[in-house]
Amino acid sequence: MENKGLLFIPDISGFTRFVTETEIEHSRYIIQDLLEILINANQVGLEISEIEGDAILFYKFGAPLQLEAIYKQVERMFCEFHRHLIAYEYRRLCQCKACVSAVSLSLKVITHYGEFTSYNVKNFSKLIGKDIIVAHQLLKNDIEQHEYWLVTESLLPGAPPTGLAQWMQWNQSAKQTETGSIPFHYTQLSSLKDQIPPDYPASPELAQQTKMVAASKVYHVNIKNLFYTACHPEFRHRWQKGIKAVHDVDHKLPGIGNRYRYELEKGERTVYVSSFAYNPDESIVLTETDANKKNSLHFFMEKMDEHTSRFTLAYYTHKNPVNQLLFKLVKQARVEEDLQDSLAALEPLLQEIEVPPF
Secondary structure (H helix, E strand, O other), X not given: OXXXXXXXXXXXXXXXXXXXXXXXXXXXXXXXXXXHHHHHOOOOOOEEEEEXXXXXXXXXXXXXXXXXXXXXXXXXXXXXXXXXXXXXXXXXXXXXXXXXXXXXXEEEEEEEEEEOEXXXXXXXXXXXXXXXXXXXXOOOOOOOOOOEEEEEOOOOOOOXXXXXXXXXXXXXXXXXXXXEEEEEEXXXXXXXXXXXXXXXXXXXXXXXXXXXXXXXXXXXXXXXXXXXXXXXXXXXXXXXXXXXXXXXXXXXXXXXXOEEEEEEXXXXXXXXXXXEEEEOOXXXXXXXXXXXXXXXXXXXXXXXXXXEEEEEEEEEEEOOHHHHHHHHHHHHHHHHHHHHHHHHHHHHHHHHOOOOOO
């Protein structure tokens, strides 16, 4: 068994179109996250030979695993992959083509048992053998849908299995190559997605807070441009009064739950994105809440026509009669002035910032 083992290849379906038709900056982060999800979902001791852009070549020398154990591994990777995409779809702020289309990516898994060995090139371990070629040939086949588990006859001789999952429907086919036919069985995995509960973002904190002051301004700008410039934290210090710099933006893909630290004229403040709703035909809404969940700044962008938008900033604070009274007496006038100054400072920035297409 020294030169025999399992070859296990999860392959991201839709990868080629995704990376050629979307922005490279965010598409690479999305693919990186998905590949890490697959690696972290490894529960049967698979080794990694190499990462091949949209696929990972896993292997495990020794006697073949029981088919049920292989299925459990397929199930876990498929579900973790889609659980991550579903969560990202609900939480993302970015509207670039990569982020919008990420949810349409899917996964197929090729499993084959055969003969191969490893060799080293400097610090890299590579696999070689005819069955490595067979496994890679199977990545290109005539199966119409692109989220399936493919099992060669080396793991599944004769009739397809029973008892793995009630929803499974097995089909049989073969890959024609220059050296002959490679028979295999396959089953679609789409039904597994129905078992993944939706991961809705947490409700905004505004239900426990009271609006204390608000300010609005109309801009001659498309609502998408307004959203991009006003809501991305990297521009905040250029228009929001009191903010000198933004630090610790904790994720390369902006979304609900992201935290960042504002360096203020006096001190600092850590905030997180607590809610987001995107409907550019009507309005875009975002809420930032302090780490202590006592205060929030509510961004409300309203489409008036294709070239005009109204932007409202509203300051909320925790429902406490004493604190609310103190705020009105001590802070309200200054906060309202700061909001008005911020809206005024935003106007020239809207003409300066180059907004990517989305």
